[in-house]
Amino acid sequence: MPSHGKKQCLVAGGGGFLGSHLCDRLLAEGHEVLCLDNFFSADEQNIQHLRSTPGFTLLRHDITMPLNEELAVDEIYLLACPASPIHYQQVPVETIRAILLGAANALQLATRHQSRVLLASSSEVYGDPTVHPQPEDYHGRLSPVGPRACYNEAKRGAEAMFVSYHRQHGVPIKIARVFNTYGPRMRCNDGRVVSNFILNALRSEPLVLHGSGEQTRSFCYVDDMVDGLLRLMASPPSLTGPVNLGMPEERTIRDLAEQVLRLTGSSSTMVEGPRPAGDPQRRCPDISLARRTLGWSPTISSEEGLRRTIRHYEKHHQVRSLKRVR
Secondary structure: OOOOOOOEEEEEOOOOHHHHHHHHHHHHOOOEEEEEEOOOOOOHHHHHHHOOOOOEEEEEOOOOOOOOOOOOOOEEEEOOOOOOHHHHOOOHHHHHHHHHHHHHHHHHHHHHHOOEEEEEEEHHHHEOOOOOOEOOOOOOEOOOOOOOHHHHHHHHHHHHHHHHHHHHHOOOEEEEEEOOEEOOOOOOOOOOHHHHHHHHHHOOOOEEEEOOOOOEEOOEEHHHHHHHHHHHHOOOOOOOOOEEEOOOOOEEHHHHHHHHHHHHOOOOOEEEEOOOOOOOOOOOEOOHHHHHHHOOOOOOOHHHHHHHHHHHHHHHOOOOOOOOOO
């Protein structure tokens, strides 16, 4: 969906996987982008190609610290925080601070300038759900003291903060619940399943399933996710969210592993490992609201998305390039 008129856009977490792709798209549409990141869990290489791009500015800043009140921007995209379980569980306090203080700081800036502000929330707010697929009015099943609480409960708190600022101060908010997203620029040590499987396959190392691999997820390619975020930001003020964004196709982790092996032509084997504590058994979005209000649904198939991601890892990482099955 094209945007109309040049805008000043702040992307908090713009050096990360999803944030860097969002910066790409905003610049391509003619907007000015202020990319804010402290690179705690992001890679500067993600935005290296943008350094000399007109309209792009990098601001090294910790989102837990107040933002300069003079940053007069039209739109704020809040994506800043560790997103991989192996990372946020190592630094739970920093994760909570990044999500909640980041939300407060972004909302205070938005209040001052009446900027539109979008929260990249997460499917983790549903916990280990009992309703499938998950609609936005499902309140989830999760523990405030579980191993993922530093992330999922903080995301729930951030949603509550966004809604409260909207009700009390009239801030124009948008809440996106982002489901599993993958694509180029996911870090090698990201710990998430798509990058793990692809890199291990390219290195001829075993693909480790958590348990039997029968748990399910949905996987949305990053270009589709960016399109969903932009459509939500451009939607009428009455649509505040939350709105689910993700691939509405539930598949097992074992099926994903088999597809990666086929596309890489790898001789790697699959092995079963222990299930992490708190690992949800099923996760898949109901995107009826996004279809109806945004005209959005993913368009890139898992076959095409994985091929693009594999090519990225073959090109940019020192892995043995294998002949891929066509």
